Amino acid sequence: MKVRAALLREVPGKWEVNEVELDPPREGEVLVRIVANGLCHSDDHFATGDIPVGHLPLCGGHEASGVVEEVGPGVRTLKPGDHVVTAFVPGCGRCRWCAGGQQNLCDNGALMLEGHQLDGSYRMHLDGEPVAQAGLVSGFAEYSVMPEYSCVPIGADMPLELASLLGCAVPTGWGSAVNAAAVRPGDVIVVMGAGGIGIAAVQGAAHAGAARVVVVEPVTSKHDLCLDLGATDVFTSVDEATELVRSLTNGQGADAAIICVGVLTSADVGAAFVRSGRPGRWSSLPQPPATRPRSTWRRSS
Numbered sequence: 001m002k003v004r005a006a007l008l009r010e011v012p013g014k015w016e017v018n019e020v021e022l023d024p025p026r027e028g029e030v031l032v033r034i035v036a037n038g039l040c041h042s043d044d045h046f047a048t049g050d051i052p053v054g055h056l057p058l059c060g061g062h063e064a065s066g067v068v069e070e071v072g073p074g075v076r077t078l079k080p081g082d083h084v085v086t087a088f089v090p091g092c093g094r095c096r097w098c099a100g101g102q103q104n105l106c107d108n109g110a111l112m113l114e115g116h117q118l119d120g121s122y123r124m125h126l127d128g129e130p131v132a133q134a135g136l137v138s139g140f141a142e143y144s145v146m147p148e149y150s151c152v153p154i155g156a157d158m159p160l161e162l163a164s165l166l167g168c169a170v171p172t173g174w175g176s177a178v179n180a181a182a183v184r185p186g187d188v189i190v191v192m193g194a195g196g197i198g199i200a201a202v203q204g205a206a207h208a209g210a211a212r213v214v215v216v217e218p219v220t221s222k223h224d225l226c227l228d229l230g231a232t233d234v235f236t237s238v239d240e241a242t243e244l245v246r247s248l249t250n251g252q253g254a255d256a257a258i259i260c261v262g263v264l265t266s267a268d269v270g271a272a273f274v275r276s277g278r279p280g281r282w283s284s285l286p287q288p289p290a291t292r293p294r295s296t297w298r299r300s301s
């Protein structure tokens, strides 16, 4: 079938809409009608060259929601009509990592930046040439074909335009606070940058019981939203926030600093390091849970 898709054809370059040929789903794959796709900063990193692209042209978008239209042979967990959110790290549910509760480390994730599908071939084509798919997903298209493992089914009553954010920004930010920074009740937390990821980190830190969630966000129009969603204090620069953080912690510095800025620089990391205390935790990328999930095996009596 022919579908419209936003492609990156050179780096640095721009996302431009083209008509591409989309193959039907093969073994273990599904055809999804894309309803919504969040614009992640990673898509901009691809366009600027900050994140290397393995193959061009590339169809972007890894934060999508949609409706399954068709399933390929062997698909067991999805059927046409299912509403789904995409996962840019496919989770097979069966490998050593998935079975241990760390789907973010699924063996299949090794292929997330390659551009082709799990069997090494391509489903999108432009003038007969293969088109890479971002995270095996490519939400920048009217329809896309992806692994069954890349889809997480959701309830049909969940608004799809909101659910798409669960594909990247929300779990990335929330997980940075709850898992990587391991926020504890009473903590003083600094969140640098309140974009899609940062604002989810704010909510994660508040949910985990932080006493103060101090946000540094230079765009003042975002400040009220930060306060609505869990921030206790908002500043436009790190330097402005420093005095408060030191006064709250007897000069020790924050318990954790979570860096969610658009383009990470050594200055940002240095600032976070200085503002967090001696045992402080800081994170700029989501990490696996700090502790292994507790076993759910129970002896049957």
Ligand SMILES: [Zn+2]
Pocket: 040, 041, 042, 062, 063, 168, 169
């Ligand atoms: Zn993303």
Ligand SMILES: [Zn+2]
Pocket: 090, 091, 092, 093, 094, 095, 096, 097, 098, 099, 103, 105, 106, 107, 108
């Ligand atoms: Zn797996």
